[in-house]
Amino acid sequence: MSGQQINLTQLLDTFQLFDKNKDGSISMNELRSACQKLHMPIEEKKLRDLFQFRNNISFDEFCRIIHDFGHYSPDAYFQETFRAFDKNSDGFISAKEIKKTMKELGETLTDKQVKDMIKIADSNGDGKLSIDEFRILFNYLTQFTTTSPSITINSLQPEQI
DSSP states (O other), rough: OOOOOOHHHHHHHHHHHHHHHHHHSEEEEHHHHHHHTOOOOOOOOHHHHTTTOOSEEEHHHHHHHHHHOOBBBBHOOOEEEEEEOHHHHSOOBBBHHHHHHHHHHTTTHHHHHHHHHHHHOOOTOOSSSSSHHHHHHHHHHHHHSSSSSSHHHHTOOOOGG
């Protein structure tokens, strides 16, 4: 499996997704889970060493750890992102699920912004996104490596795809 560098927006999104209790830090169990789900193997000894004198790590420390590993599986990142949005695990992402997940990530969206996002990728017009439809939206949003998701989403226009 060939790896790929992860960008800052993806790092922040990943950090926020795995910071389950939303305290701004990640515990050893949360980091272990993140590494497993991103297909970034980490030895248990290395993990224990990282947390030898502390219970949690900050976002900056998380970035350094990911940088040390250097690579992640892009498909694993996508799959985990889809699962994070698919709150009811039905294999589809609704407008409500997009709005809720983005709010959890610190991005409050209007109903119109969410509707526009779905309209862009909803190829069959059923009002929700399958995993293949979500990939269209995901690829569009993640192509912007120097802007935050809110800037990208706020300027999102269906004609741009």
